[in-house]
Amino acid sequence: MGVRNPFxxxxxxxxDELVYVQSLQVVTTxxxxxxxxxxxxxxxxxxxxxxxLNISDGGLGPTGIAWTEEQRExxxxxxxxxxxxxxxxxxxxxxxxxxxxEQKARWSEARKGTHLGAENPNFGxxxxxxxxxxxxxxxxAKLILAEQRRGSLNPNFGxTTSAETIAKLSAATKxxxxxxxxxxxxxxxxxxKGVLKxxxxxxxxxxxxxxxxxxxxxxxxxxxxx
Ligand SMILES: [Zn+2]
Numbered sequence: 001m002g003v004r005n006p007f008x009x010x011x012x013x014x015x016d017e018l019v020y021v022q023s024l025q026v027v028t029t030x031x032x033x034x035x036x037x038x039x040x041x042x043x044x045x046x047x048x049x050x051x052x053l054n055i056s057d058g059g060l061g062p063t064g065i066a067w068t069e070e071q072r073e074x075x076x077x078x079x080x081x082x083x084x085x086x087x088x089x090x091x092x093x094x095x096x097x098x099x100x101x102e103q104k105a106r107w108s109e110a111r112k113g114t115h116l117g118a119e120n121p122n123f124g125x126x127x128x129x130x131x132x133x134x135x136x137x138x139x140x141a142k143l144i145l146a147e148q149r150r151g152s153l154n155p156n157f158g159x160t161t162s163a164e165t166i167a168k169l170s171a172a173t174k175x176x177x178x179x180x181x182x183x184x185x186x187x188x189x190x191x192x193k194g195v196l197k198x199x200x201x202x203x204x205x206x207x208x209x210x211x212x213x214x215x216x217x218x219x220x221x222x223x224x225x226x
Contacts, residue, residue: 006053 011019024041027034038058045052067075077085089095099107117123127133137145151157161169179185186202189195197203 010053 025037027037035058042052042054042058087093115121122130125131147153149155179188183202186200190197190200190203191206195203196207
């Protein structure tokens with residue numbers, strides 16, 4: 001298609017024999033002078049009532065054209081490099097359909113081994129160098145993701161782990177000492193070591209119990225002294 005701008009679009013549509021080029025002014029001094037000359041010419045032609053293709057006032061750089069939200073969105077979509085913009089919900093041709101197991105296997109095979117190790121764009125990027133550094137999802141965004149995986153929408157919904165998978169998991173974790181439960185881990189790593197973690201629900205539970213006891217003790221003490 002070539003260059004897309006109002007001038008080229010007009011040029012492609014216009015019959016060749018009716019297009020001619022006329023020089024309005026020759027500017028040989030500076031780029032700024034040329035830019036000023038363009039602004040002058042556009043103003044002059046507009047005042048005369050000529051229909052111009054220039055929508056801005058001309059000159060160098062952006063001159064007062066504020067994009068609408070639609071234009072911004074269109075530019076954003078163009079910038080993603082897609083030939084077809086993403087279509088959501090019922091607008092998507094795959095809406096309500098699923099890809100066949102064969103097709104999925106083909107894609108899986110094609111992707112195997114890609115973006116591994118140094119080929120991964122984020123390979124070796126840690127801390128501030130990582131693109132998601134300092135990025136945290138809003139509770140609303142998290143909720144949207146959670147809703148998409150809840151109940152029957154969860155890929156594991158209604159499935160039970162096969163004996164084969166359980167055996168695999170068991171073999172993979174064999175010999176690694178693990179506490180029997182979260183409560184057990186809390187006792188081992190927090191209570192016994194005198195650590196109090198606000199993100200551990202047992203630490204929170206214990207601390208409220210302790211403070212309740214101490215409040216009761218204090219009250220009882222007070223009563224005895226009265
Ligand atoms: Zn704890």
